[in-house]
Amino acid sequence: MTRRILWAIVGVTCFAVVALAVPLGVVIDREFEGQALLRLERAAILAERDVPVGWRPGDPLVLGTPLRGTSFGVYDLGARLVSGTGPAQGDDAVRDALDDWVGERETSSSYVIAVPIAEGGSVVAVLRAEQALAVTDRRIRFAWASMAVLAAVIVGASIVLGRRLARRIAVPIESLHDRVSQLGADAPLVALPRSGMAELDDLATALEDASRRVTESVVRERQFSGEVSHQLRTPLTGLRLVLDAERAAPRPDRLAVLDEATASLDRLEQTVDQLLALGRRRPVDRNRLDMADVLGGVRRRWLPAFAERARTLDVDVDAASRVSAVVSLAAIDNVLDVVIDNALKHGAGRVRVTAAAIAGGVAVRVADEGSIELDATGLSDALDERDGDAGRSGSTRIGLRFARRLLRAEGGELVCTSRAPMEISVILPEV
Known part of the structure; x- marks a missing residue:
């Protein structure tokens, strides 16, 4: 029983951990992706501020130090790379920025953010920022590993606590099982052990009461059997005496012996009814x-x-x-x-x-x-x-x-x- 209770507790814990971890992992994945795009966009905006006023494509340009795994590239109005790192011809994100939008794309290997470089209300160039997916993937894997460690700790704790709880439940139940096997014996059950658990203690009390009732019933039935055999002898003996006396000296009035025999039979019936009432405690x-x-x-x-x-x-x-x-x-x-x-x-x-x-x-x-x-x-x-x-x-x-x-x-x-x-x-x- 201890093992079954333990497996039940651990199984429920594992199910709960999986049921929570899977959707949480999906949420973490999306959250980290969103945070990566926000960081990349913020880095691109900060780099765009490093572009001096009056700068034109072809002029020298020094941008700030990008984040780890991040590269910057500047494109002219023809979507051609003029400075930094990036594809020679601008992609969809660059074209969105040329239309005075913040371009955002995700490729198979990186995140891309493109922001317009404006002067006098007009777009004069585009700054493209790119960050490898591996950077975000490392963060996601670290979060998943942390969740796995936490899940292992929870399952381990459930095993330790489950063993203690299983023993606390199983030991009194097994003790009750051993004692209840005496139910119906000649002597009533001794006081059953109490575990401190209200339900099991109530069960023990109910079993003690049931044992006493069963034992009393068995004792009454045994007493009833002995008392029946003894008490029926008197009316049967009286009936035999009436019949023997009539056989030895028949009386002219045959109804007299029948009346006496009927009276003996009535008394026999009363005796049986009284014994049944006493044995079964009927009024x-x-x-x-x-x-x-x-x-x-x-x-x-x-x-x-x-x-x-x-x-x-x-x-x-x-x-x-x-x-x-x-x-x-x-x-x-x-x-x-x-x-x-x-x-x-x-x-x-x-x-x-x-x-x-x-x-x-x-x-x-x-x-x-x-x-x-x-x-x-x-x-x-x-x-x-x-x-x-x-x-x-x-x-x-x-x-x-x-x-x-x-x-x-x-x-x-x-x-x-x-x-x-x-x-x-x-x-x-x-x-």
């Missing part, structure tokens, strides 16, 4: 729910599972009838299912579920007769210990972590309020 509908209805649904869903394991589930629905909270039904159902499933599989004895109003909200407590014997530094760590102890297979760890994330999205919290006996509280905001 969910929240309503004020009567906690008695919520706990009633918990009892209906979990009594068969507890009966199968010969465990007791005590849900205090009556006490919950005086308590309500603004929360998503799917969210609170999923959270309570995770906590109760944890108590069923990893707790002991009877499991009791109660709901009560607390300052600023509602607390739904799930308690069992088990305990945590690990050396925790505080009750807030007990939930993580229970999670880790019960999660040797990884499933409960995912479930409790998901429940906590789900509650926090609802403005609530999942905390451990007791270790012996074990009690986990689901805290919901009042509004």
Whole structure:
């Protein structure tokens, strides 16, 4: 990249130099030619003043010293050379001067100026001045050589400055390229280097933000995959229990089992929608729910599972009838299912579920007769210990972590309020 930037800078500089030098060279050429004619005309006029008054062709005449490369000649009224240097017969410039004009011509080898020598208002002779083109050509070549040297200096300076600028641009871009190759990795990009160039620094900031968003999206998708596999087990298990119970002891009312199966499928659909909303951070509908209805649904869903394991589930629905909270039904159902499933599989004895109003909200407590014997530094760590102890297979760890994330999205919290006996509280905001 450095070489490409350098060649681009040098190429643009060379193009600019050529684009300026060519017309400038033409202007200099014409300017030098014009100056040569003016100098020659001035020299001829000064020499004409050296002609004494009353001079006639054939009289002795001494003219001033001409410029280098310049010669003078005097012609009579017949355009014949009578003094000095020049062609024996006068040319067009001499004939123009005989007509009382300043004659000006350019031959293949010289510039020619002819001025009339007048006396008493009449032309008595003509002074012809001639200068070789080589004199002006040397000046033009010197000017062109100076321009070439200046152009070489400019191009050389562009190479030196171009290298520095190319490195300044290329190094941070290459560094960005190396760092951006980590985009989408498990960890977000570290802070990208800043070059001091506003555009590149803005690009680095945008890439850092994009990396964080991509990483968060990847993490959410991975969490979503694990949470889906865990959370779908509960409604699927409930549906299996309904079907197994019906197969073992068919009921006369066939619609009852269909209603229960439909309810399990509805719950499965709610679980999927809630997981999608959480994983993609979509807004969910929240309503004020009567906690008695919520706990009633918990009892209906979990009594068969507890009966199968010969465990007791005590849900205090009556006490919950005086308590309500603004929360998503799917969210609170999923959270309570995770906590109760944890108590069923990893707790002991009877499991009791109660709901009560607390300052600023509602607390739904799930308690069992088990305990945590690990050396925790505080009750807030007990939930993580229970999670880790019960999660040797990884499933409960995912479930409790998901429940906590789900509650926090609802403005609530999942905390451990007791270790012996074990009690986990689901805290919901009042509004």
